Amino acid sequence: MTAAIRTSGLTKRYGDVRAVDALDLTVERGELYGFLGPNGAGKTTTISVLTTLLTASGGKAVVDGLDIHKHPNEVRRRVGVVPQEYTADEDLTGLQNILLCADLYGIPRSDSKPHAMELLRLVELEDAADRKVSTYSGGMRRRLELASGLINYPKLLFLDEPTLGLDVQTRTAVWNYIRMLKEEYRMTLFLTTHYLEEADSLCDRIAIIDHGHIVRIGTPTELKASIGGDVIVVGVAESDPDISDDIRKLSLVKDVKKSDHEYRIKSEVGEESSIQIIDLLRSKGLQVTKISLTKPTLDEAYLEFTGHGIREEEASKMDAFKHRVTLMRARR
Amino acid sequence: MTDDLTRSTVTTQEQLAQDEGQKMRERAFRAAPKLNRSPLHGLWALTNRDLVKWYKNPIQLVISLVQPVVWLGLFGKAINLSLDVPGGYFSYLSAGMLAFIILFTAAFAGMSVVWDRRFGFMNKALSTPVGRGAIVVSKVLQSVVRSLIQAAVVLGIAVAFGMDTANFGIMTVAGSFAILFFMSFGLSSLFVMLALRSADWQTQMAIINLLNLPLLFASNALLPVESMPGWLQTVVRLNPVSYAVDGVRQMLLGATSAPGYSVLAPLWADFGVLVGFAALLSLLGIVLSWRLLSK
Numbered sequence A: 001m002t003a004a005i006r007t008s009g010l011t012k013r014y015g016d017v018r019a020v021d022a023l024d025l026t027v028e029r030g031e032l033y034g035f036l037g038p039n040g041a042g043k044t045t046t047i048s049v050l051t052t053l054l055t056a057s058g059g060k061a062v063v064d065g066l067d068i069h070k071h072p073n074e075v076r077r078r079v080g081v082v083p084q085e086y087t088a089d090e091d092l093t094g095l096q097n098i099l100l101c102a103d104l105y106g107i108p109r110s111d112s113k114p115h116a117m118e119l120l121r122l123v124e125l126e127d128a129a130d131r132k133v134s135t136y137s138g139g140m141r142r143r144l145e146l147a148s149g150l151i152n153y154p155k156l157l158f159l160d161e162p163t164l165g166l167d168v169q170t171r172t173a174v175w176n177y178i179r180m181l182k183e184e185y186r187m188t189l190f191l192t193t194h195y196l197e198e199a200d201s202l203c204d205r206i207a208i209i210d211h212g213h214i215v216r217i218g219t220p221t222e223l224k225a226s227i228g229g230d231v232i233v234v235g236v237a238e239s240d241p242d243i244s245d246d247i248r249k250l251s252l253v254k255d256v257k258k259s260d261h262e263y264r265i266k267s268e269v270g271e272e273s274s275i276q277i278i279d280l281l282r283s284k285g286l287q288v289t290k291i292s293l294t295k296p297t298l299d300e301a302y303l304e305f306t307g308h309g310i311r312e313e314e315a316s317k318m319d320a321f322k323h324r325v326t327l328m329r330a331r332r
Numbered sequence B: 001m002t003d004d005l006t007r008s009t010v011t012t013q014e015q016l017a018q019d020e021g022q023k024m025r026e027r028a029f030r031a032a033p034k035l036n037r038s039p040l041h042g043l044w045a046l047t048n049r050d051l052v053k054w055y056k057n058p059i060q061l062v063i064s065l066v067q068p069v070v071w072l073g074l075f076g077k078a079i080n081l082s083l084d085v086p087g088g089y090f091s092y093l094s095a096g097m098l099a100f101i102i103l104f105t106a107a108f109a110g111m112s113v114v115w116d117r118r119f120g121f122m123n124k125a126l127s128t129p130v131g132r133g134a135i136v137v138s139k140v141l142q143s144v145v146r147s148l149i150q151a152a153v154v155l156g157i158a159v160a161f162g163m164d165t166a167n168f169g170i171m172t173v174a175g176s177f178a179i180l181f182f183m184s185f186g187l188s189s190l191f192v193m194l195a196l197r198s199a200d201w202q203t204q205m206a207i208i209n210l211l212n213l214p215l216l217f218a219s220n221a222l223l224p225v226e227s228m229p230g231w232l233q234t235v236v237r238l239n240p241v242s243y244a245v246d247g248v249r250q251m252l253l254g255a256t257s258a259p260g261y262s263v264l265a266p267l268w269a270d271f272g273v274l275v276g277f278a279a280l281l282s283l284l285g286i287v288l289s290w291r292l293l294s295k
């Protein structure tokens, strides 16, 4: 079976700007693939090219076994898209919006009517189904977009920053829908985000993208591990003898630093090492005054690979406007 | 015992809820149904969307009627030019006002394309397999339907205020609306085409203003061609709006000849010009939509 998405040298240029620059990536079927990058990194552009909204300037991409240049319409039929901005028609009700979407896919009404209601129930919008979208809150709109993206029974779903501007509860709810889509329906999901904890908690694999390049691909654990490992801080009495060398001999420990009354130990697996260290200290008859274990966050990995934090990028006027509209609606 | 009972009811209920959920999910993601793959699928859905938005908001209809009605009242009744035209100036102007409302409604067909781009709906539509041509044609069709309904209302108002109905009949009224249909189709295609790439309503407004008033004033909608300077008469003859007005007057007012008045072209030629105009511009629009709607 072919991969869900495979690109080679995929490029999209705007004048001199290479929004997507020779992208090579493979997304396996059933995978929840995260695309993590700062503003302007090229995430939306990549999704737009893969969903045939934009034509690539170069390179190849195969989506669900279909070449996007040769069979754009078949690709559109098969994939679902939940775009970054809200696209629902404010003057129509939630249900009307989904039905309209279904019509655009050519799904007969006999099927789309029950299916639309099921999807609305899935995202807990059935009570608001007959209300105009202009009365929806930001979280409701986001969930409606999610439901619309599922109307054509896609096996592969693209989600562009699905939790942008949502509060904690709604974000958690959206995460749960996403997990459910993967686990219960075996869907392949391609998700972009610039929330690190989102990528960390959801994704099987993450590609960190910057300036249209992929700078790193790996599982969240791999990415974090590549930064260094867990940090254990062990407090001891100042008068105790220095046993750094003994600690260093423990199998998983990578590095030990001793200051006046504490050790800073880097370990590949922090949990195991801490127990071994406590045992070691005890066996020497020394007291542990405190102990703490810190896992590296994706933040650190991210900063290391992109060389900067979340950055403001000058967007085109249009994007800025859409973004503002999205935030404005999200806040309501 | 009681404990057991409660527990078993709870389990049944939970079981039921789970079954329900499971059924729902299975159905939500069972095999996709057979899709309608005709290139025109979705055309009616898109057209209907704009029409629903329109009739759910009757203020728009009322506002669009204000201008032609004010014109009729002001120039047709209050000033009532004593021009020697068939049926009197009020009736003469009424026929022009039908073209006026078609022209102004068509001009705003492009505006709805601009809004759809701005608010992301266009991207949504483009990410589905709906035909790119269907998107364009739907914008044209909704404008045509709206403009014809508005023209019918204007005609009703004109008749109520004394438009000459001596020549009204099924054939003449139907014929007039047929010619207005072609005019609307051509003009709507033109304005939709000009809006295809734009997400900027100021530019679109400028285009509307740039084209609307010349198309109106450099036509025979308000004044007879004979009263115009020679160069303007040439422009009037190049303006498709003139042929629609000419055709409507010939049919509704029986204005074929009168002292000091002559038709612009024979009726069959009026129809020919408008059918050609509509066909040319709508074809151009569909061809361009393939190029312009993807980047």
Ligand SMILES: Nc1ncnc2c1ncn2[C@@H]1O[C@H](COP(=O)(O)OP(=O)(O)OP(=O)(O)O)[C@@H](O)[C@H]1O
Residues within 6 Å of the ligand: A014, A017, A018, A019, A037, A038, A039, A040, A041, A042, A043, A044, A045, A046, A084, A194, A313, A314, A315, A316
């Ligand atoms: N229509 C356009 N014309 C010119 N440049 C564009 C256009 N669209 C995007 N770009 C540029 O391409 C680059 C990538 O943009 P893109 O929208 O893909 O970023 P993103 O990763 O989705 O950012 P964000 O997190 O802010 O959504 C940016 O530098 C942007 O300015």
Ligand SMILES: [Mg+2]
Residues within 6 Å of the ligand: A043, A044, A045, A084, A160
């Ligand atoms: Mg983006």
